[in-house]
Structure formats: C-alpha cells, structure tokens
Amino acid sequence: MTANPSNDLELQPGSVQEGTMARALLSHCCDGPDPVMHTLLTGGMDVVMLWSLFADCDRLPTEDSGQERAVPEELRAAFIRGIEMGHRSVTEQSLKRLHAALTRWSIRRRLLGFDSTTDLRSDKAQDWATAQHSMWVISPESRFWPRRLHDLPHTVGWSSPLCLWGQGSVSAMTRCDCPVAVVGSRQSNDYGRHLATQAGRTLAALGHTVISGGALGADACAHWGVIDNSQAPRLPDDMSGSAIAVFAGGLRRIGPSSNMRLFERIMQCRGALVSELSPDSIPEARRFLLRNRIIAAMSCRIIVTQARLRSGAINTATWGANLLREVYAIPGDIDHSDSAGCNALIRDAKASILTSFEDLADVCSPGHHPPQEVSETDVHRPYVTAISDNTCTPDNTAIPNNAATTDSSPEIQAHEARTPSEPVGGDASVNRLVRLNAKQKRAMEFIRGCHATSKAATADTLLQRFNADGLTRTVPSEEISRILGSLEILGLIHQDVSGNLMTKNP
Numbered sequence: 001m002t003a004n005p006s007n008d009l010e011l012q013p014g015s016v017q018e019g020t021m022a023r024a025l026l027s028h029c030c031d032g033p034d035p036v037m038h039t040l041l042t043g044g045m046d047v048v049m050l051w052s053l054f055a056d057c058d059r060l061p062t063e064d065s066g067q068e069r070a071v072p073e074e075l076r077a078a079f080i081r082g083i084e085m086g087h088r089s090v091t092e093q094s095l096k097r098l099h100a101a102l103t104r105w106s107i108r109r110r111l112l113g114f115d116s117t118t119d120l121r122s123d124k125a126q127d128w129a130t131a132q133h134s135m136w137v138i139s140p141e142s143r144f145w146p147r148r149l150h151d152l153p154h155t156v157g158w159s160s161p162l163c164l165w166g167q168g169s170v171s172a173m174t175r176c177d178c179p180v181a182v183v184g185s186r187q188s189n190d191y192g193r194h195l196a197t198q199a200g201r202t203l204a205a206l207g208h209t210v211i212s213g214g215a216l217g218a219d220a221c222a223h224w225g226v227i228d229n230s231q232a233p234r235l236p237d238d239m240s241g242s243a244i245a246v247f248a249g250g251l252r253r254i255g256p257s258s259n260m261r262l263f264e265r266i267m268q269c270r271g272a273l274v275s276e277l278s279p280d281s282i283p284e285a286r287r288f289l290l291r292n293r294i295i296a297a298m299s300c301r302i303i304v305t306q307a308r309l310r311s312g313a314i315n316t317a318t319w320g321a322n323l324l325r326e327v328y329a330i331p332g333d334i335d336h337s338d339s340a341g342c343n344a345l346i347r348d349a350k351a352s353i354l355t356s357f358e359d360l361a362d363v364c365s366p367g368h369h370p371p372q373e374v375s376e377t378d379v380h381r382p383y384v385t386a387i388s389d390n391t392c393t394p395d396n397t398a399i400p401n402n403a404a405t406t407d408s409s410p411e412i413q414a415h416e417a418r419t420p421s422e423p424v425g426g427d428a429s430v431n432r433l434v435r436l437n438a439k440q441k442r443a444m445e446f447i448r449g450c451h452a453t454s455k456a457a458t459a460d461t462l463l464q465r466f467n468a469d470g471l472t473r474t475v476p477s478e479e480i481s482r483i484l485g486s487l488e489i490l491g492l493i494h495q496d497v498s499g500n501l502m503t504k505n506p
Contacts, residue, residue, distance in 0.1 A: 016129050020139040020163055021120040022051035024129045027162040028112060028278040029054075029105040033290060036101035038159035040075065043082035048120070049074070055109060055116035057102050071099055086157075131279040135251055136170050139163045144173045146298045156322045158293060161276035165251055168267035172242050173274075176209035179244070180364055181299035181320070183313040184218025184306045189338055190459045190477045191499045192306030193221045195330055197481040198488060199303055200225025202357050204241035206364055211299050213291065214245035214273070218305050218313070220259055221481065223266055228482060230269040243271040244298070248291040249283025251275050289315050296320040301364065304329040304351065307341030314341045317351060327351040328363060357488065357495075442466070443483050447493060447501050457501040459484060 016024070026047070030037050040050060053072045071079075079098050083090050109115070118125060129137050138144050139162070152160040166173070182199045184192055200210050200222035210226045212219040226243040243266045247254050251273055254263060263273055276294060277287070292312060296302060296319035304327070307313035320327045329351035332339020345351035354360055436444070446465050450457035459480050466475040484501065487493045493503050 016126055016137050017139075017141075018048050018120045019141060020137055021125055021129055022048045023139050023163040024137055024165075024278065025109070025112075025114060025120075025125075026051055026054070026105075027276065028281075029108045030162070031108060031281070032277060032287060033159045033161070034101065035159065036079070036098055037162070038153065039082035039086070040078050041082070041159075042085055042153070043078035043080070045074070045078035050078070051120075052116050054102060054105065055114065055118075057106060071095075071102065075102075131165075131252060135165050135167050135279060137163055137165055138170065138173070144170045146173050146179075148300070149294070149297050151323050152293060152297050155324060156293075156319075160297070161294065164274055164276055165279060166272050166274045167251055168272035169242070169270045170272065172209060172244055172270060172272040175270075176207070176241060178300045178364070179209040179211050179298055181211045181295050181302040181316065182218070182222035183212055183295065183302065183304055183316045184222075185308055185311055185313060185338055185341075186215050186217035186219075187308075187338065188217040188221070188306050189336075190463060190480065191332065192218055192338060193477060194459050194481040194484060194495075194499075195305040196221035197225040197228070198357055198485045199305055199360060200243070201229045201485050202360055203364055204229035204243075206241065206361065208241045208364055209244060209271075210241060211244045211246065211295055213288075213295060213312070214247055214254065214259060214263065215312075216256055216259065218307075219245070220262055222305075223262055223271075224482075225485065226271070227262075227265050227269050228485065242266075242269060245271070245273050246291055246295050246298070247273065247275040247283065248277075248287040249275065250277045250279040250281035252279040253281065253283055255283070288312055292316040293319045296323055296325060299325060301326040301328065303354070303360070304342050304345060306330070306332055306338055308337055309340045309344060311341055314345070317345060321350055326363075328354045328360075330354045439466075439479075439483050440487060443487060444492065444503065447503050451502070458499045459501070462501070 026037065041047070053075050057072065057075075076095070076098070079095075080090050083094060088094075112128075114125070114128075127133070140150070140160070145164075149160040152158045164173075169175075180203050182196055182203070184196050188196065196218040200212075202225075203210050204226040210222055212222045214220070214223070223243045223245060226241060230240050230242075245263065245266055249255075254273065254275075266273060274294075275281070276291075281287075289312065292315050296316050299320065302317055302320040302325055304313050304317050307317075307329075317327050317329070327345070327350065329342040329345040331343055331346055331353060334343060342351075346353045352363075354363070443462060446462055447457045449455075450461070455461075459477070462484070463475060463477055463480045466480070484493065484495070488495070493501055495501055
C-alpha cells in the first residue's frame with residue numbers, strides 16, 4: 001500500500017523538521033509511551049538537546065553505585081524538575097529508573113544506527129522517518145496536531161504521543177472540531193455490525209470525523225459506514241465526514257490483511273491511518289490498550305456499539321470517562337455476552353444510553369461542513385493504482401465503476417429525479433423520487449411481509465431470507481448492513497432497540 005506524501009510545506013519529503021525528527025527517533029527508542037521520557041519532557045528540556053545528550057550515553061555503567069553521576073547533568077536536572085513538577089519526591093530509586101531507561105533506549109538506538117553525530121536533516125534520517133517518503137510525521141508543534149491529545153498528561157497523567165506517523169490526508173487530524181470515536185467488539189454479531197455501520201454513516205453525514213481502531217468487527221463496520229456515506233450522491237451543500245484509523249503497530253505492519261482494502265479506501269476518502277509507533281513496530285498485544293488512549297483522547301465523544309464485559313471497547317470507554325469525554329452506549333440483548341459490556345456501562349451510569357439513530361444524531365448535533373481542502377497547505381488523496389478505477393464494498397470485492405447491473409452498484413443508487421433543494425425523508429411523495437435497486441426492494445418487501453404476518457423482521461432473518469432465495473451464491477452480513485443502512489438514510493425504515501425493522505411507509 002502506497003501513499004503520496006503531504007503537499008504541506010512542513011511535510012514535504014526530506015523536510016521533517018529537527019524537532020519532529022528528534023521526537024520520532026526518541027519515540028522509536030522508547031518503543032511506545034514511557035514515563036521516564038514523559039518526566040524528562042515535563043522538566044522542560046528542548047527535544048533536540050534531549051536527543052543529542054541521550055545519543056551520547058553509550059557507556060553508562062551497569063553497577064549500582066554512582067549511577068546518577070553517570071547520567072549527563074542536563075538530563076539529570078530535567079528529570080528532577082519533571083518529578084518535582086508532578087509534586088513527587090526525588091529518590092535514589094527514581095534516579096536508578098532514569099539510568100535503566102537510558103540504558104534500555106540505547107540498545108534500540110544502536111540497532112537503528114543513529115547517534116549524536118547524525119544530521120537530523122540528512123537524507124538517511126528523512127528516509128527513515130518517512131519510510132522512504134510514504135508517510136508524514138507530525139509533532140505537537142504542527143498545526144495538524146490534534147490538540148485534545150494534550151488532555152492525556154494534563155487530565156490522567158499519561159504521556160501523549162511524542163509524534164504521530166500517518167498516511168492519507170494530514171488535514172483529517174484537525175478537520176473536525178468534534179471527532180467521534182465508534183468502538184465495539186471484534187466478534188460483533190449482525191446486530192452489532194449494523195449498529196456500527198449505521199453509526200459511522202450517520203456521523204459522517206453530519207460532517208464528523210469518525211475515529212476507530214481499524215480492527216475486524218465494529219471498527220471496520222464504522223469505517224465502512226463513513227465510506228458508504230462518502231460514496232452516496234452528494235447535494236451541493238452536503239456535508240461528509242472522514243475516518244481516522246489508529247493502529248497499535250507501525251504503519252508498515254497494519255492489519256488485519258482482510259481489511260487492507262478498507263485502509264486504502266479510508267485514505268482515498270480524505271481520511272488517515274495513524275500510529276504513535278515507528279513504521280516497522282510490531283503490533284504486540286500490550287500495545288492495543290495503550291492505543292486506545294489515543295482513540296479516546298482524540299475524540300470528544302465515544303460511542304460503544306456492542307461490547308463484552310472485558311474488551312478493548314470497554315477499555316476505550318474507560319479512557320474516555322477518565323478524560324472527561326462524553327461516553328454513550330447502545331443497549332443489547334441481556335441474554336447475550338456480546339452486549340454485556342454496553343449494558344453494564346449503562347447500568348453503572350458510566351455511559352449515557354442511545355436507543356435510536358435519531359438519538360445519535362441529536363447527541364452529535366449540530367452537524368457541520370468540514371473546511372475546504374487547500375492545495376498548498378494540505379495533503380492530496382493518496383494514489384493507489386490497484387483501486388483507482390474501482391468502487392469497493394465492505395466484503396472487499398472490487399466493483400468496476402461502469403458496472404451495468406444496478407444490483408451490484410452502491411445501495412443508494414441515484415437521486416437523479418430529485419432537485420438539490422428536495423430532501424430525502426419519509427414522506428411518500430419524496431420517496432417516489434428515490435430509485436431503489438433490486439436488493440433494497442427485496443428488503444422492503446420482506447419487512448412489509450413480516451409485518452403483514454406478525455413475524456419479526458431483523459437483520460439476521462433478512463440475511464437468512466436472501467440466502468434462502470438464492471439471489472446470489474452467498475450474501476455477506478456486511479452487505480445486509482449496507483442495504484438496511486441505506487434504507488434508513490432514505491427514511492424508508494427504522495430499527496427499534498430490539499433490532500426489529502419497521503417501514504415508515506407501510
């Protein structure tokens with residue numbers, strides 16, 4: 001997967017500033033958030049000077065005696081200031097931790113091959129930091145830095161990232177004044193996947209940036225909902241949000257591989273892939289919970305669509321609550337462990353309840369228009385030759401743009417008969433102007449038929465009917481979510497808290 005680098009003057013290939021470069025190198029050496037590094041920076045030391053002093057610490061003694069004297073005085077003084085600013089006492093044990101951290105960081109620095117003589121503006125340094133100019137790097141000094149990340153040290157005492165690596169549009173990082181995280185279980189059932197997809201679609205339609213983790217299940221569905229919204233026919237004054245996926249490893253190690261098409265589509269749709277770790281860092285298990293702090297901190301609200309009691313989604317919600325973010329949860333079946341986490345958040349008053357997508361729209365109002373892209377101060381969409389001529393579906397199937405059958409094109413087929421001033425809603429006179437494709441019509445017929453015979457119409461029963469009818473060899477559950485979500489956007493159906501589907505114009 002390749003991506004064009006930024007056109008911003010600060011982010012041109014070979015132009016990563018010295019301060020950002022020093023932060024990138026220190027971040028790699030620390031191998032993630034580190035309390036000792038956080039204390040050094042809290043002590044007010046210039047980051048370039050910090051790198052230079054640290055890169056000279058090759059011969060620290062390993063014996064216990066005299067360790068504090070082996071550390072450069074400037075580093076020692078900054079560390080002590082940082083401890084005192086945190087209203088803690090300086091002890092011999094804390095100074096030993098500084099020595100141990102410097103020793104540990106030096107191992108990774110030597111393997112990397114950089115030292116204090118390295119010119120931070122050299123091609124070697126620039127090539128490493130930008131992964132041969134396939135990524136951008138931003139620091140807290142950049143105008144694209146998400147300012148909410150500063151709440152991590154100020155509110156919960158955890159270090160914010162030293163820098164962020166990214167691919168895609170760097171302006172996605174600050175395009176929305178109120179980004180919303182949508183998280184949930186990797187093992188979401190049809191109900192959970194539908195909730196996440198529709199949440200992403202609803203938020204993107206309001207112009208909000210949707211942040212999640214790029215994993216299977218709810219994360220991927222939320223991102224696909226954003227992409228679905230961006231592919232829908234647009235009105236002249238329409239709003240369209242974008243997606244940001246935050247990863248627990250370096251951007252050369254992103255996964256799962258089944259979501260690679262999704263990651264490419266996120267970049268194509270003005271979104272971004274982001275990590276606090278250097279490009280080749282392995283996404284070890286311990287990194288995922290730390291990654292969640294970034295998702296929570298970057299967001300102003302967190303929506304938990306479906307989650308078990310012990311899950312990454314609940315961890316993200318906990319980070320959010322500690323960061324004083326608004327946390328919302330969607331209730332689920334009390335007999336299913338998949339929804340136990342959401343139900344517990346609501347029971348314990350750790351999250352507000354969402355009972356409909358209308359609630360979601362109200363909570364995240366007012367919608368807004370993302371600012372226009374500026375060619376000289378923003379990034380272009382990445383050029384990915386593998387998909388430049390195709391549209392993509394959530395089941396990772398490429399569909400040529402000139403496909404002849406309406407059944408295989410995006411679910412919201414067209415609004416050709418509607419003038420730009422006409423809304424899409426539940427009124428019958430408006431709905432007659434909307435042309436549905438075959439699967440949408442089949443879904444509407446199925447829901448009406450269930451109502452007529454007093455049977456339950458759900459996403460699961462609709463999936464069973466589609467596959468039983470043999471309309472295609474197999475219909476993935478993600479496609480059912482797309483079909484139902486498009487019908488909800490058009491105002492033709494709605495879903496109650498139990499997952500029952502109802503038409504608004506029976």
